Amino acid sequence: MRPLPVLKEYRISSDHGFLDDRLPLARLSSNKYMKWEEIVAKLPSLLQEGSKVRTVIDELEVLDLDDSILGEVRELRRAYSILGFMAHAYIWASGTPQDVLPECIARPLLETANILGLPPLATYSSLVLWNFKMADECKKTEAGCLDLENITTINTFTGTVDESWFYLVSVRFEKIGSACLNHGLEVLSAIRNGDKEDAAVVNGLEKLAATIERLSKALMEMEVKCDPNVFYFKIRPFLAGWTNMSHMGLPQGVKYGTEGKYQIFSGGSNAQSSLIQTLDILLGVKHTANAAHSSKGKSKVNYLDEMKKYMPREHREFLYHLASVCNIREYVSLNPSNRPLQEAYGHCISKLKTFRDNHIQIVTKYIILPSNSKQCASNKSGVLSPIEPNTKAINCSGAKVASAKTIGTGGTRLMPFLKQCRDETIATVETKNENKN
Numbered sequence: 139m140r141p142l143p144v145l146k147e148y149r150i151s152s153d154h155g156f157l158d159d160r161l162p163l164a165r166l167s168s169n170k171y172m173k174w175e176e177i178v179a180k181l182p183s184l185l186q187e188g189s190k191v192r193t194v195i196d197e198l199e200v201l202d203l204d205d206s207i208l209g210e211v212r213e214l215r216r217a218y219s220i221l222g223f224m225a226h227a228y229i230w231a232s233g234t235p236q237d238v239l240p241e242c243i244a245r246p247l248l249e250t251a252n253i254l255g256l257p258p259l260a261t262y263s264s265l266v267l268w269n270f271k272m273a274d275e276c277k278k279t280e281a282g283c284l285d286l287e288n289i290t291t292i293n294t295f296t297g298t299v300d301e302s303w304f305y306l307v308s309v310r311f312e313k314i315g316s317a318c319l320n321h322g323l324e325v326l327s328a329i330r331n332g333d334k335e336d337a338a339v340v341n342g343l344e345k346l347a348a349t350i351e352r353l354s355k356a357l358m359e360m361e362v363k364c365d366p367n368v369f370y371f372k373i374r375p376f377l378a379g380w381t382n383m384s385h386m387g388l389p390q391g392v393k394y395g396t397e398g399k400y401q402i403f404s405g406g407s408n409a410q411s412s413l414i415q416t417l418d419i420l421l422g423v424k425h426t427a428n429a430a431h432s433s434k435g436k437s438k439v440n441y442l443d444e445m446k447k448y449m450p451r452e453h454r455e456f457l458y459h460l461a462s463v464c465n466i467r468e469y470v471s472l473n474p475s476n477r478p479l480q481e482a483y484g485h486c487i488s489k490l491k492t493f494r495d496n497h498i499q500i501v502t503k504y505i506i507l508p509s510n511s512k513q514c515a516s517n518k519s520g521v522l523s524p525i526e527p528n529t530k531a532i533n534c535s536g537a538k539v540a541s542a543k544t545i546g547t548g549g550t551r552l553m554p555f556l557k558q559c560r561d562e563t564i565a566t567v568e569t570k571n572e573n574k575n
């Protein structure tokens with residue numbers, strides 16, 4: 139029997155989960171890359187000046203990655219993060235996208251991405267996992283140092299508190315969620331050890347359910363300091379990738395270097411968080427291919443599976459290992475008369491369903507409502523947000539049509555996709571009960 143995965147073999151921490159035990163590097167150590175650091179720090183002001191950021195980036199030398207970067211994973215991650223910020227700023231500056239990335243970004247971005255096992259653009263890893271630091275004043279709080287009060291982002295596109303908060307909520311979510319990894323593995327090892335009364339299995343599942351509940355609370359913290367209109371109109375346009383962007387003039391995606399080829403990639407999304415996919419695997423939630431993701435024409439793609447390619451290599455390999463050994467759902471199905479076991483598993487599914495319901499509420503508030511108000515405005519002014527498909531045919535009372543068509547930065551038709559994810563979560567208990575009858 140294949141052994142259970144050992145977290146640290148996959149660069150995962152039992153205290154911090156998919157965040158590292160060490161803080162991300164806030165600056166590359168070698169002065170050779172000082173210009174990169176200067177530009178990324180100045181992005182908010184450069185982006186205020188229209189396409190100025192492109193002029194500044196075009197003047198950069200093409201730098202090779204030296205041993206200071208190649209020899210240390212935190213340096214590599216920092217380089218990847220900076221290059222992702224610069225790439226998106228270059229492509230999306232001034233609302234008129236540019237479809238060719240200059241060599242000075244394309245080459246090192248392709249190289250760092252390849253080593254880390256990630257796609258060459260800004261991802262959840264570069265914007266969230268590797269983009270935070272301790273605030274100057276660290277207050278001692280119950281939640282310890284990774285409390286939202288104590289952390290801040292390293293870089294943003296807009297320099298707004300709202301953008302920092304948007305990323306930091308996910309940092310907090312990863313920290314809280316790290317407990318899920320430990321509880322999940324405890325449950326699996328209790329099943330393997332033949333836990334006669336199932337006490338350890340039930341206890342582990344109840345702790346897992348309580349942690350998922352805390353994740354929902356963490357998600358709702360978004361509203362504290364991230365304003366929906368600031369998010370939708372100012373921040374979000376920079377997070378888009380180059381999938382389904384024909385309407386923006388990027389039908390073939392982006393060309394990596396003047397001599398490079400055009401490539402298509404999805405933008406950053408929390409669907410790239412390994413944590414939530416860990417929960418699906420632990421609880422046996424199966425996601426089917428969905429028409430809601432349309433990057434491959436009309437063919438159906440399992441978007442969440444595709445997003446595993448947008449996670450750091452070790453984290454992706456952890457998910458594959460976990461999936462190959464996880465038998466919690468089967469175990470619960472095989473013990474239908476054990477009520478505490480059935481209930482504890484049911485609590486986990488119900489908390490995960492609530493998380494997905496709350497997320498749909500957040501998405502309604504942060505994308506659907508602002509996009510409807512935009513359509514009314516844009517019908518008058520002709521201005522479209524960079525990320526939305528051309529919705530000119532929809533009038534101001536067309537909210538229903540609009541929400542069905544609105545796309546996520548990851549390129550999904552977001553509402554059908556998110557509802558499908560939620561419904562497949564509920565189906566996990568329903569099909570289990572059907573199997574029993």
Ligand code: HEM
Nearest residue numbers: 307311357407408409414501504546547548549550552559
């Ligand atoms: C303003 C805040 C947020 C917005 C507007 C938002 C929007 C979206 C959208 C549009 C998607 C669909 C994929 C895509 O095409 O991009 C998505 C997926 C997802 N988001 Fe968010 N999101 C937000 C915050 C969060 C946070 C803070 C979390 C976690 C705490 C989260 C968790 C997820 C997950 C797990 C998915 C994958 C679908 C699933 O597994 O149910 N989101 N999000």
Ligand SMILES: N[C@@H](CC(=O)c1ccccc1NC=O)C(=O)O
Nearest residue numbers: 265304308377406407408546547
């Ligand atoms: N998919 C979201 C964006 C999103 O969720 C996201 C993008 C980049 C980095 C982190 C993200 N998630 C939230 O914390 C959207 O369509 O606006």
